[in-house]
Amino acid sequence: MGFGAVGKGVAEAILLKNDFIKENYGFELNIVAVADSSGSAISKEGLDLKSLLEIKSKTGKVSNYPVYGTDIKDMDVLDNVEYDCLVEATPTNIETGEPAKSLTIKAFNDKKNVVTSNKGHLALFFKELMDESQKNNVQFKFEASVGGAMPIINFAEETLSSTDIESIIGILNGTTNYILSRMTSEGSSYENTLEESQQLGIAETDPTQDVEGIDAACKTVILANIILGIPCTYKDVYVEGISKITSESIELALKEGYLIKLIAEVSKNALEVSPRLVKKNSPYAVDGTLNMATLKTDLADEVTVIGKGAGSLETASAMLTDIINIYK
Amino acid sequence: MGFGAVGKGVAEAILLKNDFIKENYGFELNIVAVADSSGSAISKEGLDLKSLLEIKSKTGKVSNYPVYGTDIKDMDVLDNVEYDCLVEATPTNIETGEPAKSLTIKAFNDKKNVVTSNKGHLALFFKELMDESQKNNVQFKFEASVGGAMPIINFAEETLSSTDIESIIGILNGTTNYILSRMTSEGSSYENTLEESQQLGIAETDPTQDVEGIDAACKTVILANIILGIPCTYKDVYVEGISKITSESIELALKEGYLIKLIAEVSKNALEVSPRLVKKNSPYAVDGTLNMATLKTDLADEVTVIGKGAGSLETASAMLTDIINIYK
Incomplete structure (x- = not known):
C-alpha cells in the first residue's frame, strides 16, 4: 500500500535482492498487489515489478498496469488478494494516522503481518497497534519508520x-x-x-x-x-x-x-x-x-x-530486513 | 577458561544479568567450572560467582575456592566437568594461537559450543576452526574478539x-x-x-x-x-x-x-x-x-x-550476547 519513493524503493530492492534472499534465507518474495491513489495492480501469480515500475514512472498510476490494473482502492485492495505480509508505505499523517492506521488494523484482523515505514499511526496509537498485533498473533515491524537505513530497533533487540x-x-x-x-x-x-x-x-x-x-x-x-x-x-x-x-x-x-x-x-x-x-x-x-x-x-x-536517515532504496533495505526477520 | 579482566567481567556480568536473562529469554546461566593458570574451581551444582571473584581478587587464584578448588589445569578441566558452552578468555597469542586453539578444538570435538574473546587462533586458523565447529554441528561465536563492546559481527548478520x-x-x-x-x-x-x-x-x-x-x-x-x-x-x-x-x-x-x-x-x-x-x-x-x-x-x-573497544564488563556484554544467541 503506497507506491511513492519508499514503495517504489521496496519494489526495486526486491528486484535487486530476491536471488540473494533465496540463497541466504530460502524463500522468495512475490508481490501480489500494489496500490497507489489511482487504484491498484493485483495478480495472484505475482506482478512483474520491472514493468510496474516503468508504468508508474511513465503514467504515474499503477492502475495502468496491463491486464491486472484495477480501480480497486485503499482498504478494498486487502479484500481482493491473498497475501502474507502487508508492506505499508503510505504518507505519514500526524493528525489522524490515516490511512496507515486503518489499513494496519484491518491486516491484523485478517491475521496478516505488517511492515511499515510510516510514523504517524505509531506516534499517535502505538499501544493500540501493538495490542492488536499481539491479539491476532501476527508480527508488526517498523525499523524503517525511525532511522531509514540507520538500523536502531533491530540493533537494540538483536545486537x-x-x-x-x-x-x-x-x-x-x-x-x-x-x-x-x-x-x-x-x-x-x-x-x-x-x-x-x-x-x-x-x-x-x-x-x-x-x-x-x-x-x-x-x-x-x-x-x-x-x-x-x-x-x-x-x-x-x-x-x-x-x-x-x-x-x-x-x-x-x-x-x-x-x-x-x-x-x-x-x-x-x-x-x-x-x-x-x-x-x-x-x-x-x-x-x-x-x-x-x-x-x-x-x-x-x-x-x-x-x-x-532517508533515501528510497536505503529505507527499503530496512523494510526488507524486517520481512526477513518475520520469515525467520 | 581464563579468569583475567575478560573472564572476571563475564562472571560479573552474569551476576548482574542472570535475572534479566531469565526474564527475557527463559534460561539461566550456571557456571560449573572456572580455570586460571593456578588451577580451577569445579562444581557441577554451579559455583558461587561472588565468592569466586572475591577469592580471585584476594589470593589471585581460583584454585583457592573452598571445597571445589582443584589443581586440575588447562585442557584437563574440560574432561572433568559437564557443560554446554565453553567461554574461552585466555590471553591472545599471535604466534601459535595457543592455548585457545587446542581448547576450542577439544570443546568442538566434545560437541560443545564455544564463545571467545580471543583473536590469535582466529587470525591464524580461522578456516580450520570454522570447519571443526561445523563438522561437529556446534556454534562458535566471537563478537568480543573484534570490537569489544562495539557490536559488529552480530550487527552485520542480524541487523x-x-x-x-x-x-x-x-x-x-x-x-x-x-x-x-x-x-x-x-x-x-x-x-x-x-x-x-x-x-x-x-x-x-x-x-x-x-x-x-x-x-x-x-x-x-x-x-x-x-x-x-x-x-x-x-x-x-x-x-x-x-x-x-x-x-x-x-x-x-x-x-x-x-x-x-x-x-x-x-x-x-x-x-x-x-x-x-x-x-x-x-x-x-x-x-x-x-x-x-x-x-x-x-x-x-x-x-x-x-x-x-575494551573494558572488562563491556567485552563481557558481547560474550553474553553471543551466549544468548546460541541459546536462541
Missing part, C-alpha cells in the same frame, strides 16, 4: 540483547542536520540555508515537519515505546525546532569546541527534541543528512549507530 | 540481513586511537603521549601489539573471513603502525580539516591497517579509546557503529 538500554540520544532527522551542518561550515543564515536545501530537494516545500522537530518527535515516541518500554504518544514529547538558530550562536559554540545539533532524547527523565550543544569529534558530530543515535546501556556503556 | 556488505573501514584499536587523539588535542609527541598512556594504564608496558597495528590486523582477518567471506590469515594483511606519526604531520592534516587515524580496511581490494587521513565531523572522527567501523552496503549505503 544488544544482553543489555538494558537506559537512554537513547541522537539526531533523528536528516534535513535539519543538513541545514545546521551547512550553517556551520558556511556561516550562512537559517533562512538562506533552508532555501538552498529546498532547491536541492533536501528540504520539502513545506518544511514544517522537519524544521519544527515534528518528524524527530514521532521517532522519539516510537523508540520510547519499543526500546525503552515507556508508554507515550506524540503529545508527551517536548518539541523545539531549529528555526530560531542563528549563525551567530553557531559561531559562538564553534569557538568553544561545540556544534549545535537537533537532538532527540529518549529516557525515563525526558522525551524531548531540541537544539543542543554537542562536542566536536564526538559520535554526535556527524554532518550532512546523516542520522545517529547513541544508546546508553548498563553493560556495554555507550554504543552508537550512524546511517542514512 | 543488515537484507544487504550485501562490500567493505568495512574502521578504527579497531582503542589504544592507538587514544594516543592519536591526545597528540591531536595537545600537540604532543608520539613518545611522550605513549608514556602518558602507559601511566594511565591505557597502553600496555609492551605496547607493540597495539601501536604496531598487530591487534587491529587480527581483527581485520576475523572481519574479512566472517563478514565478507574472504579466506585469509594474519600474514595476508598489510600492517603499518603509528610509531612514526609526528605531531607536525597531525598539525598539517588539521589545517586542511583532517585527522590522522589508524584505519583498518577490509575489502576485496585491500586487507590493510595503516594511518590515514579522515575528515573532521565524519563518522571516522571519533576520539579517545572508542572503536568504530563503517560498513559499506549495497542497499543501505554506509552504516556505522561506534562503541567501547
Whole structure:
C-alpha cells in the first residue's frame, strides 16, 4: 500500500535482492498487489515489478498496469488478494494516522503481518497497534519508520540483547542536520540555508515537519515505546525546532569546541527534541543528512549507530530486513 | 577458561544479568567450572560467582575456592566437568594461537559450543576452526574478539540481513586511537603521549601489539573471513603502525580539516591497517579509546557503529550476547 519513493524503493530492492534472499534465507518474495491513489495492480501469480515500475514512472498510476490494473482502492485492495505480509508505505499523517492506521488494523484482523515505514499511526496509537498485533498473533515491524537505513530497533533487540538500554540520544532527522551542518561550515543564515536545501530537494516545500522537530518527535515516541518500554504518544514529547538558530550562536559554540545539533532524547527523565550543544569529534558530530543515535546501556556503556536517515532504496533495505526477520 | 579482566567481567556480568536473562529469554546461566593458570574451581551444582571473584581478587587464584578448588589445569578441566558452552578468555597469542586453539578444538570435538574473546587462533586458523565447529554441528561465536563492546559481527548478520556488505573501514584499536587523539588535542609527541598512556594504564608496558597495528590486523582477518567471506590469515594483511606519526604531520592534516587515524580496511581490494587521513565531523572522527567501523552496503549505503573497544564488563556484554544467541 503506497507506491511513492519508499514503495517504489521496496519494489526495486526486491528486484535487486530476491536471488540473494533465496540463497541466504530460502524463500522468495512475490508481490501480489500494489496500490497507489489511482487504484491498484493485483495478480495472484505475482506482478512483474520491472514493468510496474516503468508504468508508474511513465503514467504515474499503477492502475495502468496491463491486464491486472484495477480501480480497486485503499482498504478494498486487502479484500481482493491473498497475501502474507502487508508492506505499508503510505504518507505519514500526524493528525489522524490515516490511512496507515486503518489499513494496519484491518491486516491484523485478517491475521496478516505488517511492515511499515510510516510514523504517524505509531506516534499517535502505538499501544493500540501493538495490542492488536499481539491479539491476532501476527508480527508488526517498523525499523524503517525511525532511522531509514540507520538500523536502531533491530540493533537494540538483536545486537544488544544482553543489555538494558537506559537512554537513547541522537539526531533523528536528516534535513535539519543538513541545514545546521551547512550553517556551520558556511556561516550562512537559517533562512538562506533552508532555501538552498529546498532547491536541492533536501528540504520539502513545506518544511514544517522537519524544521519544527515534528518528524524527530514521532521517532522519539516510537523508540520510547519499543526500546525503552515507556508508554507515550506524540503529545508527551517536548518539541523545539531549529528555526530560531542563528549563525551567530553557531559561531559562538564553534569557538568553544561545540556544534549545535537537533537532538532527540529518549529516557525515563525526558522525551524531548531540541537544539543542543554537542562536542566536536564526538559520535554526535556527524554532518550532512546523516542520522545517529547513541544508546546508553548498563553493560556495554555507550554504543552508537550512524546511517542514512532517508533515501528510497536505503529505507527499503530496512523494510526488507524486517520481512526477513518475520520469515525467520 | 581464563579468569583475567575478560573472564572476571563475564562472571560479573552474569551476576548482574542472570535475572534479566531469565526474564527475557527463559534460561539461566550456571557456571560449573572456572580455570586460571593456578588451577580451577569445579562444581557441577554451579559455583558461587561472588565468592569466586572475591577469592580471585584476594589470593589471585581460583584454585583457592573452598571445597571445589582443584589443581586440575588447562585442557584437563574440560574432561572433568559437564557443560554446554565453553567461554574461552585466555590471553591472545599471535604466534601459535595457543592455548585457545587446542581448547576450542577439544570443546568442538566434545560437541560443545564455544564463545571467545580471543583473536590469535582466529587470525591464524580461522578456516580450520570454522570447519571443526561445523563438522561437529556446534556454534562458535566471537563478537568480543573484534570490537569489544562495539557490536559488529552480530550487527552485520542480524541487523543488515537484507544487504550485501562490500567493505568495512574502521578504527579497531582503542589504544592507538587514544594516543592519536591526545597528540591531536595537545600537540604532543608520539613518545611522550605513549608514556602518558602507559601511566594511565591505557597502553600496555609492551605496547607493540597495539601501536604496531598487530591487534587491529587480527581483527581485520576475523572481519574479512566472517563478514565478507574472504579466506585469509594474519600474514595476508598489510600492517603499518603509528610509531612514526609526528605531531607536525597531525598539525598539517588539521589545517586542511583532517585527522590522522589508524584505519583498518577490509575489502576485496585491500586487507590493510595503516594511518590515514579522515575528515573532521565524519563518522571516522571519533576520539579517545572508542572503536568504530563503517560498513559499506549495497542497499543501505554506509552504516556505522561506534562503541567501547575494551573494558572488562563491556567485552563481557558481547560474550553474553553471543551466549544468548546460541541459546536462541
